Amino acid sequence: MRRTSIALASIMALVLSLTACGLQSGGALPLPVKPGSITVQPDLNGQSISVGSKDFTEQVVLGYILGFSLAAAGAKVRDMTNIQGSNSARDAMASGQVDVLIEYTGTGWINYLGNEQPLPDATDQYNAVRDEDLKRNDIVWVDPAPMDNTxxxxxxxxxxxxxxxxxxxxxxxxxxxxxxxxxxxxxxxxxxxxxxxxxxxxxxxxxxxxxxxxxxxxxxxxxxxxxxxxxxxxxxxxxxxxxxxxxxxLTDDKSFFPHYNAAVTMRADVNKEFPSIAKVMAPVMAKLTSEEISELNRQVDVDGREPADVARDWLVKQGFVTV
CATH class of the missing domain: 3.40.190.120 (Osmoprotection protein (prox); domain 2)
Structure with a gap:
């Protein structure tokens, strides 16, 4: 896969920085999956794809949902979930350490793009961050989910x-x-x-x-x-x-907090090389309502289940993958 070309010194600095934040070289997914309604895609079959996430429960669950989905589509997924902090996860994806991760529209709009005022409509907010991030940073946003984790x-x-x-x-x-x-x-x-x-x-x-x-x-x-x-x-x-x-x-009666709809993000070169990522994830993301992800989060934080188990079981229940 193509990678953004940067100087060796910058690479070493980045590696040291990311390692300090808890980002390691990654490994295989902890559980196997087989195709279900997600079928093997020619552009993904046998290809190495690194999947990242941030370091809180919902993000790790989403990271495994993404990773298992791409594995069912034939990819050799490298597990790089649980990166400490939003900025470290974003930098890892933008620099080529991670190929794809699920991000939130409000975080992209405010934190990464530097805007101060959110857009009150969720669809408008997604469209705005999608267009501006592609134009400024060559980052592609696809498959927004109905879940809104503000x-x-x-x-x-x-x-x-x-x-x-x-x-x-x-x-x-x-x-x-x-x-x-x-x-x-x-x-x-x-x-x-x-x-x-x-x-x-x-x-x-x-x-x-x-x-x-x-x-x-x-x-x-x-x-x-x-x-x-x-x-x-x-x-x-x-x-x-x-x-x-x-x-x-508490009710946000002045509508301060932005919409934080989850969406798949990746560099433009990754999207061009592997167009099936967006295709595979579209029906998966469409099922991720706020109620669905709240229940998955509860299974981890209240019931004490492992995020990977919760993510795979949900994908099996939805028919996306088999075991």
Whole structure:
């Protein structure tokens, strides 16, 4: 496969950087699959394709859904899921370390392309990021899914009743009058992202420096909110732990957070060489509603199942692959 030509020194710097972020050389998929409704494609048959993902539950599940689908189509898939952080995953794909991964439209629009204002319509948002990323960076976006995993703040039932907070405007008002009552747990990336806490503070008119913030790992925040150790906490709206822990999601009444529809992304050279990637993934991505991915996330985070098992079982249930 063709790779972007860059200087040896840049390659070594990139490898060292990505290794430090947890990106290794990759290996085979942990489970075998056979064709189902996905059939072997001539352009993919026997070809090496590296599939990446970020390092949180939903992304790893999506990475395996992508990897198993391409394996059923005949590709020799190299498993490079679980890359630490959005920027590292994006850099790995853009540089040629990873060939294909599933990304979110809001992340692409705000974080990678540097736009400050999201588009309120999900289709318009996808079309805009697709067109601009191809024009500026030779990155192709295909097969947007109906699932929309946006950011939110959540609260447990007791604190919701105690504070009366139901919307982000209510949260901003509480923070101004009683910052201790509005103690909020977030993870490091959300604290610095323009589509995260700083941007939300600007939209809702409060000073983030006044907030009582605790930094926790993403997976810990849900239980900390449920236990009341954090009055409020950052969540992903498709996370199965919201329902399992009976949390309330605050309404984004000023529509700050962008749409984060998942879509397949790859470099233009990969798309040109392997056009069947988009063909294979179109029906798979169409099945990935917010409800479907929430259930898959719940199986991992609540039931303790392995992401690869969850991803393969879902593909088998849908008839895309066999075992």
């Amino acid at each position: 950011y939110a703040l959540a609260v447990n039932k007791a604190n919701a009743a105690k504070t009366g907070v139901k919307t982000l405007s209510d949260y901003a008002a509480l923070l101004e009058r009683d910052p201790v009552a509005a103690t909020t747990c977030i993870e490091t990336e959300f604290r610095s992202r323009q589509d995260g806490y700083p941007g939300m503070a600007a939209k809702y008119g409060f000073n983030p420096a006044d907030a009582k913030i605790q930094i926790l790992q993403t997976g810990i925040i849900y239980q900390a909110v449920a236990n009341g150790n954090c009055a409020f906490g950052e969540v992903f709206t498709t996370d199965g732990r919201i329902k399992a822990l009976d949390l309330d999601v």
